[in-house]
Amino acid sequence: MPRAVREQQMLDAAVAIFARRGYRAASMDEIAELAGVSKPLVYLYLNSKEDLFTACIRREAEALVAAVRAAVEPRDAPADQQLWSGLRGFFAHTAERPDGWAVLHNQSRSQGEPFLGEFTAMREELVTLVSQLIAAAAREEECVPDLAEREVAGLAQALVGAAESLAAWANGPAGDGPAGAGGAGAEGGAGAEGGAGRAGGAAGDGRPPAKETAALLMNFAWAGLGNLMEGRPWHPRTGSATRRG
Template identity: 70%
Template sequence: MAGGAKARRLPRAVRERQMLDAAVRSFARHGYQAASMDEIAELAGVSKPLVYLYLNSKEELFTACIRREAEALLAAVAAGVEGGELPPDERLWAGLLAFFTYAAEHPDSWVVLSRQARTQGEPFATEASRMR
């Protein structure tokens, strides 16, 4: 930082979201085993110790990613089927459309949920099963 300018402190929720966003990208690109906490910290623009301070371990970070991404996907599908008195077949179509739209618009999220979470064994497979 030039000229002694102070770094602006971000609220914890904003900083944590940045870390989770970076982690989802890294896990989607490299898989759980190959993703590094160094890369996640760099992508988030924070120090590696800060990632550990906020999220404790790589395992807890991955679990937090699975939970957050699953909640976002489920919220998108729920929003797609809400409202009005649509017939069941139209509600099903709206839910499917919302699901596939979300997956297409959030490919890293989808990779983490569909491929990474279920193939890494426990406890991640249980988290993925809960989402289903």
């Protein structure tokens, strides 16, 4: 078996174990066993637990960014279609690879450097991509010449933060997941167990389909962005606003 193939098998196993156990509790023995290789071979190929974890984060981050980029419709498509296709790509990918998402969202940020830097770089790429889509949409609409660069950057931050939160919620443990195992997936669990519940109207394990989650965010985001760009911002009503005076 070629080294590259075997290495990917090791990374597959490592992603599954890191997602389930968390970085610190994950054992190289278990990873080797799941990959069907000896532990010395894992060390030979990936050097150390730290390097293995870094390789997992990098692979999952690159796969996620590539999936979103591939999903975004071409530049001549309307901006809302581009965003919609990108969101579908994001939620489809994170739903297909919940362990990869858990490693990125829960694990990579929770162990300090150098892992946090890998996550931050990925996040910057997504924020930049979304900023470009929003700026393109603003140019397309033509009617709001004063959507400042800072506003575009802020809107992109809001959208990426909303997408992260929703992916954690949609892919978090549904009662029997890894929530209890060393904190892995615990943030997703917060959504699943929150006061508003997640089971209402849901089938099977209660996780919404990726397309439904994407549509929810698109509705949340775009109808709002659309109004903003067409010069119809939300305004506070006068009256109750002075209550506290």
